[in-house]
Amino acid sequence: MSSSSATTQACSLIQEEFEQPCPIRDVLDRIGDQWSLLILESLAPGTLRFNELSREIGDISRQMLSRTLKRLETDGFVQRTLYAEVPPRVEYTLTELGQSFLVPMRELVKWADIHHARICQARRASKSG
Template structure:
């Protein structure tokens, strides 16, 4: 059995991403969606198969998880390894680029966890004064 990592083929759209006038927005728009951070966090400690990854995240739909994984793979944060067995087996793992991204993201997640109550209080206070 020989595992095969899929390769994303370049397309015309790749040029528009390479020459984006704002590299910060270009990257953060892709990882700042509802599911990407959760996928990256779930893959940080271990390689997972699709259903195990879905269970570890919780309420993500199969379609949305597949779409998120494809985008993360496309951006080089996640690798997808297909094993030619029956039934097919596919493993997902962080790439070195994905692991390097987790360093600042871990700090951001820690900050968010520590400050969640303060942010929620500020939102409530704003809503109360805005009405």
């Protein structure tokens, strides 16, 4: 059995048993979007408020930042703390789960940096061939 079909079969069994999507696909779909990794890396040094996080990332819209933070909070990567002050203060910090993800995330980023030129070269060769 190929590793691809073994993974598909494992995902199907997990889905049937727990009525959840395949864990691999589920996690990669969530953290593989355009903004999640940048948000997680921005929160790595510590707690940030919404506007600080927005400035840190730069070119993300407020709506997209809010939406992505909510998804990361729902999945347990980020903790949102609301302080009952006037004006209200909201802070975001990585949870233990979010902190644990930094290690494999940084390895993936390092791998992408090392191999990006080869990937681009393969894409150009595929288009010209």
